[in-house]
Amino acid sequence: MKLLIVEDDKTIASGLEYSLKQEGYQVTICHRAQEAVEIIDTQLNTISLCLFDLSLPDGSGYDLCRRVKASADVPVIFLTVVDDEVNVVMGLDMGADDYITKPFRIRELSSRIKTVLRRYQKNNTQEKDSIQLGIIEIFPLEGKVYKAQLELALTALEYRLLMIFINHRGQVLSREQLLEMIWDVAGEFVNDNTLTVYIKRLRKKIEDNPQKPMLIETVRGLGYRMVAENVKK
Structure with missing residues (x-):
């Protein structure tokens, strides 16, 4: 399974890439919103799940989420240092599947990724039942x-x-x-x-x-x- 991670902090991005690859995921890293837009527009059909930082130097994780959800039913998890109800609700209302606040433990993030992917796999299987x-x-x-x-x-x-x-x-x-x-x-x-x-x-x-x-x-x-x-x- 391929994950798209958009995180401007290169240290955090590098740690996520290493840890998630150890768990068997393919990982694509972007540090800017524009890089992510290009991948979303050309490779979204190969991506199983997106991890978006909310605050990016040239955009927002919200905008990336909207772009993904407008094109395909791909799960999105937000990464953010902001921990307030308004941002949580805004993210979930626009279709995000989960929300995790920095700093977080990689095991917690891994567990959330697996939970969201299981939910999507179950829903997709059910939708195909006819x-x-x-x-x-x-x-x-x-x-x-x-x-x-x-x-x-x-x-x-x-x-x-x-x-x-x-x-x-x-x-x-x-x-x-x-x-x-x-x-x-x-x-x-x-x-x-x-x-x-x-x-x-x-x-x-x-x-x-x-x-x-x-x-x-x-x-x-x-x-x-x-x-x-x-x-x-």
């Missing part, structure tokens, strides 16, 4: 559904109905079972007749041909079933 349903892709953590990469506008009840079918794929669900599971979602009254309407609407949005559904089948006399082989996680 369910594939033919050309339909569902992101449960975001509550979003896409068809051929275009987001579908599903109501809360339609989304709930879709997730019920996915979570019971391959199973025949009776109308009574479906009504039980979607009862009063989004504060709407659902009865046997409105269930038919919602299934029709859902099919219209997710099926290529709603008249001949391939995803949500009608099992005559029993209910409905989502075809299991169409669903991939």
Whole structure:
């Protein structure tokens, strides 16, 4: 993992570089904001985390943080001698992930770096978790559904109905079972007749041909079933 460190105090920067390299990180050091801007603009996709001193001879760590966050979801930790609530809040409000006051112990900084990186890795993994349903892709953590990469506008009840079918794929669900599971979602009254309407609407949005559904089948006399082989996680 590559860290970008922007610190005008060359003694501190040298100590950080040595210690973090000992822990297996690749380290790029800048002593001025303009040097960092050039790296952010050309190499940000190679950087795993940024450590920015707030007070620099030709700029501010705040400006560098804004530049990073405007371009990519890369974590930023501020290094500063200032320890007051206003600066902490300002830094966190603009997207900084942590804030450490000088002087600090390298072990404390290392621990914070690892914590932030773990959090980002976990979030990125979760964001990538999706369910594939033919050309339909569902992101449960975001509550979003896409068809051929275009987001579908599903109501809360339609989304709930879709997730019920996915979570019971391959199973025949009776109308009574479906009504039980979607009862009063989004504060709407659902009865046997409105269930038919919602299934029709859902099919219209997710099926290529709603008249001949391939995803949500009608099992005559029993209910409905989502075809299991169409669903991939």
